[in-house]
Amino acid sequence: MKKLTKLTTETHNPKSKQLDQMSTDSILQLMNEEDLLIPKAINKVLPEIEETVEAVYHSFINEGRLFYVGAGTSGRIGLLDAVECPPTFSTLPEKVQAIIAGGMDALMVAVEGAEDDFDLGVHDLKEHGITENDVVIGIAASGRTPYVKGALSYAQKIGAKAISLSSNEGSEISEYADIAIEVITGPEILTGSTRLKAATAHKMILNMVSTASMVKYGKVYQNLMVDVNATNYKLKERCKKIVHEATNVSYEEAEEVLLKTGFKVKPAIVMILANVDYSQAKLLLEQSQGFVREAIGNSR
Known part of the structure; x- marks a missing residue:
């Protein structure tokens, strides 16, 4: 298992060495400059994102489902994208789902040990009745979360399409994936706080995957949301x-x-x-x- 010190997401950003002494304006300017690097990083992994969209679309037309799996911030980002699909595209809640280490209780408070449990990742996918027609996207900025590795390993075992999304090159979860998306956003201005650039990149990529898949699935006419669920x-x-x-x-x-x-x-x-x-x-x-x-x- 890779040590944290070897992960790009855990290294010090030289631009923010004096973060605790910077003015508010300087902090915001630096954050904005760093955030501008995100689209460039995503551009480098567009081929892998395209493969993912094709896999999700193929799953949808074969009555399959899309699952986002993650712990902590990664799990919450998956949930954010999943819950927006029914109102935006009138999909059933089961079509796009999020599975979070520790369950829904982990949305607000971390569940101790859940993300470190490989077998729990396997168990949770089994509980959702994953089939070979489904797609599982395992999300982990570090690329080393055991819970995500367990989920992806089980997905591969039963023939579901397993896709990893991380922010470190040569991520461990990539070894359990049919498609590995490694979007390298670099060191965070707050060292190790991957809820910043890494999480933003992951949110943008999930937006791309779900939206492009739904376009291909017939949920859009021109550029209009023609399957919007008018509930209010x-x-x-x-x-x-x-x-x-x-x-x-x-x-x-x-x-x-x-x-x-x-x-x-x-x-x-x-x-x-x-x-x-x-x-x-x-x-x-x-x-x-x-x-x-x-x-x-x-x-x-």
């Missing part, structure tokens, strides 16, 4: 705006059609642009596997 006033207003932008009808007409669909955006757009009723729009969408553009094209 704000989201219903957003639905009207989306239908208006996609079809150029007035807000009033958009609302009128949305009322007929129960505020489902996809059939509303198809009804307007294909000039069909609700039942026909639903049939066209069913035939196109949910792709709005294809459904409209098929109507012609």
Whole structure:
């Protein structure tokens, strides 16, 4: 197991040696400068991210699921992305899930020893009934968390796609992965505090993976969230705006059609642009596997 002193994420950043004596302005300027390095680091691992998106998309079309697995900050970042998928894309909560070392109690307070337990990672994946159709993304900035290694090892054992996401080159979790994403963001301004650059990079990468996968899965028309789940006033207003932008009808007409669909955006757009009723729009969408553009094209 790699010693912490050999990990890039644990080394001292020479730019912040006097952090405790810097002015507020200087601290913020330095943090901003360091954060600008994140997109460059991500750019270097775009091929691995692309592989990951293809794996997730392949999983989705085969009734598979996406699991984020991590401890501490890494687990919380996975949860943040997972819980945004149902309202944004109307996916079932089971489609994208987060598994955190120590369970949901670990969201607020660290559960002692959980992240160091290899077998617990195996156990938690078994509890979720992982199959060969699923994708497991193990997240660990250090790249050495035993809990994540256990989860990835079990994923590989049963034939699920195992993907590692870390911020150190040659990470230990990469040895348990079919695809290894090692996004090297360098030393943190606060030594070892990987909730900073490393975590930000991981959050950005998970955004890319889930969003791009959902685009390929038919959850988007043009650049609009056509599968948004309208559960409150704000989201219903957003639905009207989306239908208006996609079809150029007035807000009033958009609302009128949305009322007929129960505020489902996809059939509303198809009804307007294909000039069909609700039942026909639903049939066209069913035939196109949910792709709005294809459904409209098929109507012609």
